[in-house]
Amino acid sequence: MASMRQLLAARANGARSRGPKTPEGKRRSSLNAMRHGLLAKCIVLSNETPADFQQLVAFHEERFGPLDPVEFGMIEEMAASYWRLRRAWAIENQLL
Template sequence: MAVTEKQLKANRENAKKGGVKTLEGKALVRLNALKHGLLSCEVLLARESAETLAELEVKLIAELRPQGELEIILVDRIVSNIWRLKRALMVERQTMEWEYTQAIAGNPDPFADLLPSLPQESEEQTERRAYRNMIASDYTEKIMRYEAAIERQIYKAVHELIRLQMARGGAKPPAPAAIDIDTPHEG
């Protein structure tokens, strides 16, 4: 596509202006060449909103103000993990709703037919069992472990970003809080 003389003149005038001046503006345009960050595009699923992910990224870049490649990578990790955590929470809710629906829909104990002499469950008992099944489901437990792992990754990236920014600002960052809980097995 050919550039018109008018567009060329406008481009030259804009180039003389020197670009974005504020830190917020620089944070917003700094990654213009990247559609959704270094890692964020890898976390987006087909039915998820690229716009919502981009909004999250822009907000966190403006808030965290990364400078340099390592800080940019850490912010992108934070964005990716927050996105994954939101997805995990949605899956957890859907799983728990499904578990509850299955219990209420009359999918009770598979051995109920073997014990016909037992009295029928009251509606309240069915409700309690449904909630218990919903919370104690293997799927729900796995999702909750996954959420906890994602949260640890977010906190780790945030702490490292803070340490880097403190060091860049001339402050002495605190030592990382790492605790070795691996104990040798004595046999």
């Protein structure tokens, strides 16, 4: 357990902290807790190519031909799920 002196020092240090200032610093700090990206909110991670994901969506769109926004949303969900599954497979292969 931390002493009262440590608690006060931590509180004082925290009050001086202002966080990242630049857009690049903010982007980097937003990824601080990321380990593998399997539960990431964004679909395409910084080490992946957005154009590759868009190509995957276009492939699914051409293959299934959605007729309305609901069907197109389902196509996007399918592509995102496949994208994340490929990421999981890559991580699994690195572990083996």
